Amino acid sequence: MSTMNISLPETLKTFVDTQISQRGYGTSSKYVRELIRKDQDRLQLPEKLLTGVSSAPTVPVDLA
Template sequence: MTSINISLPDSMGAYIEQQVTSGGYSSASEYFRELVRQDQKRKAKEQVETLLLEGLNSGTATEMTTQDWQDIRQVVRERAMKRKEQDQG
């Protein structure tokens, strides 16, 4: 586990101690880990939203054909085989 030292103004330190006490955290480290996890989730959500918007703005939607589904299944099978080979090797 990595250790990081953080310098904070007294007012922020007091705020963190208050959050630890009132939020049911066992330590300031636990509180900071939770903040980092929340930030990671927020950024992942932003990335998904960006990708969805790119998809929506990428042009006119077309109906999926039987061939499209077959192509997708083939790509998935190939990726699964590669992953299985990597796991075994």
């Protein structure tokens, strides 16, 4: 795994520390990785939606 160092103003560092403690992230690295994954998902959503729209129709499944 690669390492990346970032600099934050104190206000952002405090915000990150609060998110880590309130949301159960073990480290700031875990928090930042989650933010990056969510951003990747957000950027890929339009492509996934277009793929779904252009796919063949499906048959509903009766779960009863």
